[in-house]
Amino acid sequence: MKKYYLFFRLRFAAGIQYRMAAVTALTTQLVWGIMECLAYKAVDKASCGGMPMDYSAIVSYIWLKEAFLALFNTWAADNDLFEMIKSGDISYELCRPLSVYAMWFSRNVGGRVSEALLRCVPVLLCAIVMPGPYRLGPPVSAEVFGLFLLTVVLGLGVTVAFCMLVYMLCFFTISPQGWRMVFTGGVDFLSGHLIPLPFFPAKYLRVAQNLPFAYMHNVPFRIYSGDLAGKEILPAVLGQVFWLLALIFAGLLVWKLAEKKIVIQGG
């Protein structure tokens, strides 16, 4: 276990040394967050309060999304790993007495958490001092906050397990570009990154809810504001657990296949 923790810690150490990247990312996220808040304000006015989510719930959804972007975005997967597969540097990873899957999983979690920790504090600080309706409110209750933390962890697990599946598939296609294009565009939409899922028409929402992407950040961010509450919470959490296990299983399965027929590229 300690080995995997160390992967996490190293990735963390590597992640926090890029300070300038964190500062610029912060600016982007603040501006982006404000723009989104204003856009939904306009929608709110135009629809005379007929929105599927409370405006305050949307605001907290937006700010949490910006603050914890690094935990859940699938398009910023660990480039080093793609590079390793492409160039053949994976040789060294295979020369270690460890499971490649577990090694990469912890490395990914470490990378995401380090990036998120650096960014979330300033974004959250700014978000709670925003004027009036654009302010990020406190969670509905202490219990809800606990649930929020739990579902953040599960959601992160689902996201990383999904990325792992993509890495493993790259062993079969030589270049990772194709998979990334297909998945990242679709996932951004289906996970509620572009538009929160409650805005989807009922028919599409049913489809989205049967996909793993609805169990990434959609669950914790809506629990936080009380938009997802009561009887709806349990199935959402169970869904997260289910998809976490299913994606890990699928990833391991693909890895077993890849391991057999792996060709290290380059001399």
Next chain:
Amino acid sequence: MITMENVCKSYKVARRDSGFGQAFRSLFHREYEEVQALNQVSFHIGDGEMVGYIGPNGAGKSSTIKILSGILTPDSGTCVIDGRIPWRDRTEHVRHIGVVFGQRSQLWWDIPVMDSFELLKEIYSISTPQYKNKLEELTRLLNLEEILKTPTRQLSLGQRMRCELAASLLHEPKLLFLDEPTIGLDAVSKLAVRDFIKKTNKDHKTTVILTTHDMQDMEAIAERVILIGRGQILLDGTLGDLRQAACVDGELQEDSVNLDQIMAALYQKLNIM
């Protein structure tokens, strides 16, 4: 102890002529060619031996190293290393081997070398006193003192290669595979690397298998040379045997030419270029 018997490995390579028309055609119809990388390769290497593995580019050297380290599965044949089949018992096998791929890096790119070493300590479950001893020894022999705190990305090639060697020996493996460890190094670094390899072999009885194109490496390090070409073992003996084989028809005078010329003559004679 390494025993390799009748190992074959072939790759499927997509081939086409250059040009847009050909590229377009290959969308619909792709021609593959089987390239036989290893063809009935057999050899036997005892404990503590130092073996140079040579041959022209594309002869199958790296494929052999990859099979020996368990990261490539051959099409047929057997290979047993200390009772283990490398690709089948990979996780167990790699505990006992150290590998350096000269053209790749095992150190984390953006953190100090020391951190990469600490990670290796955990990966191989090395006890703290053992790790300290080994690290101290390696630091002294490879002159690493100054560079351990530097991030890998800022090391020169020679410095990096010294660190790579140290990294592959931290867990005190019984077997060391070196795939072109001196590629691109300057004279000083080359000498340092050679001396270090010799010393490791002598002090710890580490079995070393080394591939290289640098004939001086061979002369300095290898007691035994295995020559491979077109996937087949052509010669297994000492450097002297190699010289004799090249000079047998009298075109070359053994003492008037250097090793590189001998190798070139040999490659041409055996028609393996």
